[in-house]
Amino acid sequence: MTGLGAVITRVHREEWARVVATLARRLGDLDVAEEMAAEAFAIAVERWPVDGVPPNPGAWLTTTAHRKAIDRLRREVRREEKHREALMLSDTPEPPEDLGAFGAFDDDRLRLVFTCCHPALAMEARIALTLRMVGGLTVPEIARAFLVQESAMGRRITRAKTKIKAARIPYGVPLREDLPARVTGVLAVLYLIFNEGYLASEPGKEPVRGDLTAEAIRLTRLVRELLPADGEVAGLLALMLLTEARRTARVSAGGELVALGEQDRGAWDRELIAEGHALVRARLACGQAPGRYQILAAINAVHTDARDVRDTDWSQVVALYDQLAGLDPSPIVRLNRAIAVAEIDGPQVALAQVDGLPLEDYRVFHATRADLLRRLGHSEQSRAAYDRAIALAGNSAETAYLIRRRDQLGGP
Amino acid sequence: MAQYLMSVLDEAGGRGTAEEMAAIDVFNEQMQADGHWVFAGGLASPGTATVVDGRDGEPVFTDGPYLESKEHIIGFWIIEAPHLDVALRLAAQGSKACNRRVELRPFLSE
Structure with a gap:
């Protein structure tokens, strides 16, 4: 029975998107597709223990959900026109319409994404x-x-579904000229999900939540499967894997954030690192100019390449941040570059680059200044910067770390 | 095909300049050629509006717009498009042509 429970969980994870996506295309209604998919899984939970798991669980679920949808439509229709529509829906899967136009892009799950x-x-x-x-x-x-x-979350989702329907947000792959921007938009959503799991944005949340990071990685793997030629998709997956590899080393047993330089590198997940490195290498080998996620992945590859923080190739990190600044000349990129500069040219040079960046409300800006000032022996200014960083509260692990660093400063 | 209302939002309260009007003409012609154009029109200033309440007995007339706001609608298009992605594209072109933000809103279907 537990075995069967595990099977159903696995099938749910693997087949959910496909079932919803196929139904959404056939029925032209996301809302009904979602509901019927959920119902089909509920029927599976009842029936599979008795009848056994069907040989092709995904097809079984899709067919079951599709039949349920037709039943419901037939039951609900009152107007003649609707009734004809329902009769026209066949029980057998029809060939998808606009095949070919997008070649390898053609997948219902990609439409859904x-x-x-x-x-x-x-x-x-x-x-x-x-x-x-x-x-x-x-x-x-x-x-x-x-x-x-x-x-509130239910309303948020319902409202979005209503808008999709009323405004006719297309259920499909974007127009060719919109595609690059739309892929970037998808990646931004996935990265936000990952980051919310990797470092929660608010004090009341668990600082690190593996369920969300794992979900983000799973979704990104799916998108990569669907858009295998896109370098940025590969870059984002590599970035997530190389970040996820350090997740357990990132928060101490006492619930405090552990800075990159102080992490137990033996606790890093070598398997994830190997997979991330392979993706980064493949992107480098292809010779195309990398986008933002590929550069960020490469930076993380440099960090995870060093068995000891002292072995880090900081000049490579700075060079990559220079490349990133070429694409995205934001002050946050300059801040991160300066952190690497401190390891080569010392805290004085780095501080000069950090000071004056328009990041007054950014926690990391103050935490970075605090650290550089501490290394320069300016305890009082460092303390003020730590206070500023702590006041801009992030999650509990980050705050605990900053408080300890502040309290370790010598007297004023 | 779905229809969308594309309202032109204006803050300054000014009429379109000659260049803006010329760009709008070009945009209109293109929309007509491509079969997206349903209707378009400019509106007089909000101060010329009258609110009418005829629900109960003698109609009540109130001088001025139904709400005072910093921004108001100075014109609109009604366009036809197969789905939102096409409508968004047209809205972006319309916004550029009239040099103002536009609000895109679907008509109720059925």
Whole structure:
């Protein structure tokens, strides 16, 4: 029975998106597709222990959900026109319509991803919808992950679905000229889900949540499977893997954040690192100019390449940040570059580059200044910078770390 | 095909300049050629509006717009498009042509 429970969980994880996506295309209604998919899984939970697991669980679920949808439509229709529509829906899968136009892009799940991440939806709606429709998380699970009331999260998802329907957000792969921007939009959603899991944004949340990072990685693997030629998709996956590899080393047993330089590198996940490095190497070998995620992945590859923090190739890190600044000349990139510069040219040079960056409200800016000032022996200024960073509270692990560093400063 | 209302939002309260009007003409012609154009029109200033309440007995007339706001609608298009991605593309072109933000809103279907 437990064995069967595990099978159903696995099938749910593997097949949910496909079932919803196929139904959404056939029925032209995301809402009904979601509901029927959930019902089909509920029937599976009842029937499989008796009848056994069907040889092709995904096809069984899709067919079951499709029949349920037709039953419901037939039951519900009152108007003649609707009735004819229902009769026209066949019980057998029809060949998908616009095949060929997108070649390798043609996959219902990809349509589903693009619809859920549509730029006409608010970012928080995109995240919630992607986790529900593609990830198969329940509304209560998503609400818990984002510390939002269940009812509020339910409304958020319902509103998004209503807009998709009323405004006719297409259930499909974007127009060719929109494609690069739309892929970037999908990756932004996935990265936000990952980051929310990797370092929660608010004090009340668990600092690191492996469920969300794992979900983000799973979704990114799916998108990579669907868009295998896209370098940025590969870059984002590599970035996530190389970050995830350090997750357990990143928070101490006492719940305190552990800085990169102080982490137990033996606790890093070598398997994830190997996979991430392989992706980065493959991107380098292809010779195309890398985008933002590929550069960030390469930076993380340099860090995870060093068995000891002292072996880090900092000049390589600085060179990569220079490359990144060429694409994205934001002050946050300059801040991160300066952190690497400190390891080569010392804290004085780095501080000069950090000071004056327009990042007054950014916790990491003050934490970085505090650290550089501490290394320069300016205890009083360092303390003030730590205070500033602590006041801009992040999650509990980060705050605990900053407080300890501040309290370790010598007297004023 | 779905229809969308594309409202032109204006803060300054000014009429379109000659260049803006010329760009709008070009945009309109293109929309007509591509079969997206349903209707378009400019509106007089909000101060010229009258709110009418005819729900109960003698109609009540109120001078001025139904709400005071910093931004108001100075014109609109009604466009036809197969789905939102096409409508968004047209809205971006329309916004560029009239040099103002536009709000895109679907008509209820059925």
